[in-house]
Amino acid sequence: MSPPVATGVLVLPRQTAAALVCTVALALGIRATCSASANEHEPTPEMIGEGVISTPDDELRANITPDGQTLYFEQSAAPHYLYILYESHLVAGRWSTPAVLPFSGL
Secondary structure, three states: OOOEEEEEOEEEEHHHHHHHHHHHHHOOOOOOOEEOOOOOOOOOOOOOEEOOHHHHEEEEEEEOOOOOOEEEEEEEEOOOOOEEEEEEEEEEEEEEEEEOOOOOOO
């Protein structure tokens, strides 16, 4: 196991700290996902589903299932007080057209 990294009041393994950085980046609206680079302690941002998931719209707070096959995310709708929840599935190496979740309130 990697030596811990201090992050605020939490002490996390390096991989967990890197995942936390990626999660925060996504929460701030950075349209990227992170994977390990040659140096496993430095995540490399990657566009995902460009034109399908990552669009000129305001997508944020993405979460992926442990098997890597389903992505859940929010999209801000004007006037930016409405957030719509979506899901997309990885099918044959491509992300499906996002579908509004039935409980999203849309």
